[in-house]
Every structure is written in C-alpha cells, then in structure tokens.
Amino acid sequence: METNTMFLQDADILLHLSYQPRHILDAVISVDESAKLSSTTVHRDSSLGRLDTLPLEVLHESLAYLDLQSLRYLSRVSLRGKAVVESLKEYGKIARVAAYTFKILTQAKILDLHSISTLCVALCSNRCLSCGEYGAFLILLSAERCCFACLIDNQSLWMISLPLARHSFDLTKEQVKALPVMWSIPGRYGDVFHQRSMAFSTVKAAKELALMVHRLPNISATTYLSTLPANLFEWYRQAPLDLLSQDPLTTTDEAIRPFDKFSGMGAMPFPSLVSGSTEAEHGLWCRGCEVTYHDSAIEKMDNSTLSELIPVGYHVDHIDRFLFRMKYRAWSKADFLQHAKHCYSATKVISQERTGSP
Numbered sequence: 001m002e003t004n005t006m007f008l009q010d011a012d013i014l015l016h017l018s019y020q021p022r023h024i025l026d027a028v029i030s031v032d033e034s035a036k037l038s039s040t041t042v043h044r045d046s047s048l049g050r051l052d053t054l055p056l057e058v059l060h061e062s063l064a065y066l067d068l069q070s071l072r073y074l075s076r077v078s079l080r081g082k083a084v085v086e087s088l089k090e091y092g093k094i095a096r097v098a099a100y101t102f103k104i105l106t107q108a109k110i111l112d113l114h115s116i117s118t119l120c121v122a123l124c125s126n127r128c129l130s131c132g133e134y135g136a137f138l139i140l141l142s143a144e145r146c147c148f149a150c151l152i153d154n155q156s157l158w159m160i161s162l163p164l165a166r167h168s169f170d171l172t173k174e175q176v177k178a179l180p181v182m183w184s185i186p187g188r189y190g191d192v193f194h195q196r197s198m199a200f201s202t203v204k205a206a207k208e209l210a211l212m213v214h215r216l217p218n219i220s221a222t223t224y225l226s227t228l229p230a231n232l233f234e235w236y237r238q239a240p241l242d243l244l245s246q247d248p249l250t251t252t253d254e255a256i257r258p259f260d261k262f263s264g265m266g267a268m269p270f271p272s273l274v275s276g277s278t279e280a281e282h283g284l285w286c287r288g289c290e291v292t293y294h295d296s297a298i299e300k301m302d303n304s305t306l307s308e309l310i311p312v313g314y315h316v317d318h319i320d321r322f323l324f325r326m327k328y329r330a331w332s333k334a335d336f337l338q339h340a341k342h343c344y345s346a347t348k349v350i351s352q353e354r355t356g357s358p
C-alpha cells in the first residue's frame with residue numbers, strides 16, 4: 001500500500017474514496033431513483049367485499065404472496081383496497097427505497113411475475129447469486145441480485161431470445177412457452193442504443209427448463225470456462241447454474257467470450273436493506289482501485305506488495321486483468337471500509353480529493 005490508511009476517518013473514506021461509476025450504471029436499465037409512487041385513481045366504493053371479513057393480519061399475509069399485477073388491481077378497486085396494499089410492510093419498504101421498481105416491471109411487462117414478498121427478499125439481501133460478493137443489481141426475470149462482473153462474465157445471467165433458446169437447448173416452440181419472458185426497455189445500454197423492444201428470457205431459465213424436459217442431471221461447472229467453446233450454442237449450454245467457486249475477478253478468459261448483444265438489458269440497479277439497517281445501500285465502488293489500474297501502479301510495486309494485492313493461487317502474469325476487474329467490484333459500506341485499509345491507492349486518492357488537486 002502506498003501510505004497508511006489506518007488513520008483515515010470512515011467519513012473521509014466514504015466521501016472521497018467511494019463513488020458510483022456512470023459507465024457501469026449506464027450499462028444496465030436506467031432508473032429514476034427520485035421516483036415516487038403516483039397516486040392511484042380509486043373508485044368511491046371503499047369496501048373490499050368478502051375480503052373485508054378477513055382479519056387484517058391474514059389479509060396482509062395473503063397479499064404479500066400475490067403477484068404485483070393483482071396487487072395493483074386490488075389497489076384500484078376501492079379506497080380501502082388502496083389503503084390495505086399501501087399498509088403492507090413489504091410494499092412500504094420497496095416504495096420507500098426503490099419506487100421505480102414498479103414502473104420498470106410494468107415496462108418490461110412482468111408485473112405478474114413476482115410478488116411483493118419476492119422483491120422484498122431480494123431487497124433484504126445484498127449478495128450476488130453467482131459469486132456471493134456484493135450484488136448491486138437485480139435481474140428482473142428472476143428477482144435475484146447479481147454483481148456487475150457476473151452480469152458480464154457468467155452467461156447463465158445473460159438474456160437470450162426465444163428462438164435462440166430453442167436452438168441452443170433443443171426445445172420446441174411449445175416448451176419455451178414455459179419460460180419467464182420480459183420485454184426489453186428501449187434506450188442506451190453502454191455504447192449501444194436499442195430502439196426496439198424485444199422479448200427474451202435468461203440462459204439460466206432456458207437451461208433449467210432443458211434439464212427438466214430432457215431429464216438430464218445438472219453437470220454445469222462451478223468455475224468459468226477457460227477454453228474456447230465450439231460455438232455460441234455450446235457456450236450457452238455450459239452456463240454454470242450454481243454458486244461459483246471462483247471469484248469473477250480472477251477470470252482470464254475474456255478473449256473467448258462471445259458478444260452479448262442484450263448486455264445489461266435484463267438488470268437494473270437495486271438497493272439493499274439488510275436486516276438491522278434502516279438505511280438502504282446502493283453499492284460503493286472504489287476510486288482507489290480505478291487509480292491503481294490507470295496509473296499503472298503495478299509497475300512500481302515490489303513482489304511483496306503485489307502478493308498482497310492478488311488472491312492466493314492467482315498467476316502474477318494476469319495481475320493487469322485482475323486490477324482491471326477490481327474496478328467492477330461494488331462493496332457494502334462495512335466491506336468498503338475494510339477494503340479501504342488495504343487498497344493500494346486509497347490514501348493518495350483521499351488526499352487528492354480533500355485538497356482538490358488533480
């Protein structure tokens with residue numbers, strides 16, 4: 001490490017070292033974090049009919065597992081319906097920290113896919129389903145969290161068109177109807193502008209369906225591919241379905257990755273509100289890691305400093321790749337404060353930010 005960060009205050013670390021990189025957030029579905037829920041037009045009738053005979057706790061318990069589309073209908077039936085929906089604690093949490101979720105799921109035409117309870121489970125966790133690190137994004141079709149590196153590298157999280165799903169996994173037109181399907185939201189994703197809305201599912205869902213239909217065991221790998229697949233279909237078929245044993249920052253196989261033309265179109269930023277916390281987190285990325293990579297700081301490091309930076313067993317020849325991928329990593333607040341203690345360029349960045357020097 002360049003200088004000691006042990007004496008830095010947490011406030012300094014959070015204010016000067018963390019940031020939200022636009023180039024990462026612009027690569028997924030854009031959200032309006034200031035969005036508030038619009039007031040619903042309701043009818044004058046303020047009864048829920050036979051549902052009114054149920055105790056409120058029972059009503060809440062049942063509504064939490066109802067899909068969001070049905071919940072929306074209920075909230076439009078009457079003032080009482082609207083009040084009951086809005087009094088759901090799960091609804092209140094999502095409305096408070098991620099109100100845009102309802103609009104995005106409506107645009108993707110999947111409001112009937114998840115319950116408020118499912119969304120709340122994702123909100124109250126913060127780990128990537130693929131690697132177990134902090135997951136700053138939500139995959140819309142599965143309502144599961146993921147990190148940016150896995151979104152790019154793990155093909156099981158990629159979107160796939162239905163014709164491609166059929167051909168890759170030998171499924172019939174009838175069989176693919178069982179897949180969860182969303183419509184893409186037109187707009188810019190990274191450098192690519194998508195004008196048309198398209199229907200697609202996920203590679204993971206298509207592979208799981210194929211394993212069930214063809215009665216095959218899951219023999220997917222728990223590390224990333226390291227050799228070139230024969231073709232795109234083979235690449236999809238080798239999608240890992242389970243939690244990976246490999247940190248996505250340690251992959252060295254970028255050259256073998258096919259082009260993901262739907263990249264980022266199935267995921268959006270999603271805050272986390274873990275148990276015991278009242279404050280939602282959005283993931284913190286590290287300016288220090290950005291500087292370490294761009295300053296070619298690696299060339300000035302001695303062997304012992306290098307060995308502190310790279311994971312055990314990782315080949316030093318690939319350190320440049322590793323540092324590049326560190327820029328993708330988001331952290332929870334607690335993990336970020338720990339990371340800052342070991343981040344090579346943290347002190348340099350914080351002192352520059354404090355003084356405003358370049």
Ligand SMILES: [Zn+2]
Nearest residue numbers: 128131147150
């Ligand atoms: Zn991940």
Ligand SMILES: [Zn+2]
Nearest residue numbers: 286288289343
């Ligand atoms: Zn760092």
